[in-house]
Amino acid sequence: MEGLELRRLERGDFDKGFLQLMQQLTVVGDVSRGMFDAKMQQLEKLGDYHRIVVIEDVKSGRVVATGSIFIEHKFARSCGKVGHLEDVVVDERMRGCHLGQRVIEALTSFAEDAGCYKVILDCKPENAAFYEKCGYSKKEIQMAKYF
Amino acid sequence: MEGLELRRLERGDFDKGFLQLMQQLTVVGDVSRGMFDAKMQQLEKLGDYHRIVVIEDVKSGRVVATGSIFIEHKFARSCGKVGHLEDVVVDERMRGCHLGQRVIEALTSFAEDAGCYKVILDCKPENAAFYEKCGYSKKEIQMAKYF
Numbered sequence: 552m553e554g555l556e557l558r559r560l561e562r563g564d565f566d567k568g569f570l571q572l573m574q575q576l577t578v579v580g581d582v583s584r585g586m587f588d589a590k591m592q593q594l595e596k597l598g599d600y601h602r603i604v605v606i607e608d609v610k611s612g613r614v615v616a617t618g619s620i621f622i623e624h625k626f627a628r629s630c631g632k633v634g635h636l637e638d639v640v641v642d643e644r645m646r647g648c649h650l651g652q653r654v655i656e657a658l659t660s661f662a663e664d665a666g667c668y669k670v671i672l673d674c675k676p677e678n679a680a681f682y683e684k685c686g687y688s689k690k691e692i693q694m695a696k697y698f
Numbered sequence: 699m700e701g702l703e704l705r706r707l708e709r710g711d712f713d714k715g716f717l718q719l720m721q722q723l724t725v726v727g728d729v730s731r732g733m734f735d736a737k738m739q740q741l742e743k744l745g746d747y748h749r750i751v752v753i754e755d756v757k758s759g760r761v762v763a764t765g766s767i768f769i770e771h772k773f774a775r776s777c778g779k780v781g782h783l784e785d786v787v788v789d790e791r792m793r794g795c796h797l798g799q800r801v802i803e804a805l806t807s808f809a810e811d812a813g814c815y816k817v818i819l820d821c822k823p824e825n826a827a828f829y830e831k832c833g834y835s836k837k838e839i840q841m842a843k844y845f
Binding site: 569570573576578579580590593621623624627630635637638659668669671673675676682683685686689690691692695 | 716717720723724725726727728729733734736737740741744747748768770771772773774775776777782784785806810814815816817818819820821822823826829830832833834835836837838839840841842843844845
């Protein structure tokens with residue numbers, strides 16, 4: 552991790568390529584600085600219920616990996632909590648350096664420290680082996696409805 | 699739905715069999731009235747980000763179906779939102795009456811009205827056909843890590 556810093560997402564990451572990195576994962580669309588700041592404000596209100604981390608390449612000042620987790624309150628498991636891992640992506644120029652694993656380990660530890668009894672995520676079948684290396688196991692199937 | 703009322707979970711549902719219903723889905727463990735009230739208070743703070751609905755059989759005063767949804771803030775899809783559907787269960791004595799479908803329709807509509815671009819859920823493969831009837835399609839696979 553020399554020259555790389557893992558930390559929470561900050562407002563300044565708008566200028567450090569955070570959205571361009573997200574575009575490698577999914578459709579981001581037009582997000583202005585105002586929209587980015589408004590979303591950050593919403594997320595800040597949720598405090599530790601929603602955490603987005605990034606890895607910054609300090610030399611280039613670019614965000615090269617990210618992932619997020621949010622914590623769901625349940626009545627199950629003696630009023631337990633579950634971490635939901637989302638939006639993990641590593642810059643295509645930095646793949647093979649275990650940055651994805653670092654992001655997942657950080658977010659998984661965060662959920663464990665927050666008292667979650669499990670963390671879950673959804674992924675494409677071809678990425679299952681990667682998550683298995685990070686200690687995850689196949690469980691159920693995901694269903695979706697788009698509007 | 700004669701004699702049945704679909705509404706948000708209330709504190710009084712502690713005495714109407716809400717936790718006993720949840721036990722038909724998963725491990726609930728010991729949840730005292732104090733723990734239930736404290737969890738309700740946490741959920742109330744989240745406002746419309748987390749909604750639990752129940753169907754009450756008005757005559758018997760028992761909760762016979764429930765489901766929950768929480769809304770995730772994303773940067774993807776022009777700072778979009780995603781609904782996560784969880785903990786859907788119908789009392790075994792009331793199955794076959796389409797109560798599960800009513801719960802899912804209510805929560806899915808809530809997410810759509812809240813501006814979500816999709817709703818996702820995880821289920822056992824044998825329940826996929828049921829969710830397909832509710833307009834959902836198979837998508838990815840779920841992975842989990844238990845602590």
